[in-house]
Each structure stands twice: as structure tokens, then as C-alpha cells.
Amino acid sequence: MKINLRQLNGTVEEVEVNPDATVRDFKRQLKELQGCDDMTRELMVVDLFYNLEQLNDQKTLAEAGISAGAEVQILFGTMAPVECPNRKSAGVEELVVVKIPDSVTWIQDGAFRGCKSLVKVDIPNSVTSIGDYAFSDCSSLRRLTIPSSVAFVGHRAFENCSSLVEVQFSNPAESSMTSIKAGAFNNCQSLVQFTIPNSVTSIGCGAFSCCHSLAEMIIPNSVAHIGDLAFENCSSLEQVTIPESITCIGEDVFAGTRISTSQEAEVNQASCGKKSGAQGKKTCS
Numbered sequence: 001m002k003i004n005l006r007q008l009n010g011t012v013e014e015v016e017v018n019p020d021a022t023v024r025d026f027k028r029q030l031k032e033l034q035g036c037d038d039m040t041r042e043l044m045v046v047d048l049f050y051n052l053e054q055l056n057d058q059k060t061l062a063e064a065g066i067s068a069g070a071e072v073q074i075l076f077g078t079m080a081p082v083e084c085p086n087r088k089s090a091g092v093e094e095l096v097v098v099k100i101p102d103s104v105t106w107i108q109d110g111a112f113r114g115c116k117s118l119v120k121v122d123i124p125n126s127v128t129s130i131g132d133y134a135f136s137d138c139s140s141l142r143r144l145t146i147p148s149s150v151a152f153v154g155h156r157a158f159e160n161c162s163s164l165v166e167v168q169f170s171n172p173a174e175s176s177m178t179s180i181k182a183g184a185f186n187n188c189q190s191l192v193q194f195t196i197p198n199s200v201t202s203i204g205c206g207a208f209s210c211c212h213s214l215a216e217m218i219i220p221n222s223v224a225h226i227g228d229l230a231f232e233n234c235s236s237l238e239q240v241t242i243p244e245s246i247t248c249i250g251e252d253v254f255a256g257t258r259i260s261t262s263q264e265a266e267v268n269q270a271s272c273g274k275k276s277g278a279q280g281k282k283t284c285s
Contacts (some may be wrong), residue, residue, distance in 0.1 A: 151176035156183040
């Protein structure tokens with residue numbers, strides 16, 4: 001039978017399919033049609049949707065309700081930008097959904113940087129490291145779940161994800177993360193919820209600066225060090241829990257926030273011994 005495949009750019013193509021083929025086999029067929037090499041096909045992810053529901057790989061097309069003339073939406077994703085002739089012309093920035101394979105243990109520096117259409121990314125428990133700038137400038141990414149296996153999130157990994165509303169950890173009690181690096185969530189202007197897991201001991205320079213929608217932050221007892229400018233210009237931030245575990249707080253951590261005078265006094269008591277007065281505007285390298 002023939003069905004219609006609608007791609008992200010609106011292109012509709014009529015294709016011949018076997019109604020008794022599984023969704024998984026049909027996805028494999030679609031990968032072959034992309035004309036990529038074997039390695040790229042292994043990294044490529046195909047998601048199919050019918051009537052706004054994602055199709056189950058185990059079902060046949062007929063069991064999934066697909067009949068002649070049906071329109072199925074197709075989304076191509078990948079674990080990282082790859083050289084594929086049919087996708088290169090469209091640009092990796094047009095990725096909308098990315099499902100990273102279970103075989104991946106790290107996401108390289110800048111892997112998805114500037115993917116401005118990226119709305120959803122599934123990170124498996126196999127991933128232990130997210131590189132510098134890995135998802136920076138992904139301005140359509142709205143929600144993120146970081147698995148407990150991730151021990152390292154690089155510098156500015158999610159910087160300028162301006163639509164990012166919520167960041168969760170799949171199992172905070174078992175999180176492997178020990179630090180939030182400099183600028184990791186800088187300028188995530190829509191971020192309203194972020195729960196720091198108890199495994200974190202340090203928050204880097206400018207880690208949450210310019211998160212204008214962030215109103216409250218609970219810092220767990222595990223944290224000992226908060227870097228310069230960590231929450232600078234979080235203009236809605238008016239409540240922060242500072243634990244007794246803090247031994248060192250950098251300069252201008254809460255500059256441009258709504259933190260009360262009494263809480264500023266707590267910050268000063270835990271300062272690292274250096275006072276403002278350095279010439280020029282402080283920045284995070």
C-alpha cells in the first residue's frame with residue numbers, strides 16, 4: 001500500500017510500504033534511503049508519528065493503524081552532527097527531536113550547538129559526560145532531564161537556551177555530578193526550576209547568571225564553593241537557601257537579584273577573602 005510521509009520542512013512524499021512490516025523495519029528502510037554510510041546510519045534516529053502519537057517499534061504498520069493514504073510524520077535525529085548528503089543541505093540546525101543511542105557515553109564539545117529548532121533531547125543512562133557548549137544556543141529546547149550517570153557537564157553546555165523552563169535529574173539521590181561548570185546555564189532566561197542534586201560540591205563562575213525567571217534556589221548541604229557571578233542578574237531571584245557547608249562564596253554572586261539584606265550578610269560571612277575592587281568588569285573565562 002502507499003502512504004504519505006511528511007517531513008519537518010513540510011515536504012510530503014508518497015511511498016510504498018508493506019503493512020505487515022514492523023515499524024522498526026520500516027525505520028531501517030528509511031535510513032537506507034538517506035544514502036548515508038554505515039556508521040552514520042547507526043547514529044541516526046528515526047521517529048514516526050501518526051495522529052500525534054509516536055509509533056511503537058514492535059507493532060506492524062497495520063497494527064499501528066496505518067492504512068492506505070495515511071499521512072505519517074517523520075523526524076530524523078542523531079547523536080551528533082554528522083555528514084549525510086541528504087541532511088547536510090537542510091542543516092543540522094533543523095533537528096527537532098534527538099534520541100541519543102544507549103551506546104553513547106559522552107556528548108562531544110559543541111555537538112548540538114546552535115540547533116535552534118531542537119525541542120526535545122533524550123539522554124540515556126549510558127552518558128557520563130556532556131561537553132563544553134554541547135547544547136548552547138538551542139533556543140527552542142524547553143525541558144531537560146539529566147540522567148544520574150552524568151558526572152560532568154561542561155562549560156557553557158546549555159548557555160543561551162532561552163526557552164529552557166525546567167531542568168530535572170532522573171534520580172537526584174544517585175546523581176554522579178560533582179560540579180556545575182562556569183556558565184553552564186548562563187542566560188537561560190525562561191528557567192524557573194532547577195534542583196541541584198546532593199552530589200554537587202561546587203557551582204562555577206556565572207553558572208546561572210541572567211536566568212531572569214529563576215525566583216528560588218535551594219543549594220544543598222553538599223555544596224562548599226560558589227563561584228563569582230554565579231547568580232548575577234537573576235532578576236527574579238529573591239529566595240536562596242545557603243547551607244552551613246559553604247566555605248567559600250565568590251564576588252558579586254547575587255548582584256542584580258532581589259536577595260534581601262540579611263541574606264547578603266550571610267554571603268559576606270562566607271566570602272573567599274577577596275573583596276570587590278578589581279579594575280574592569282568581572283567576567284567568567
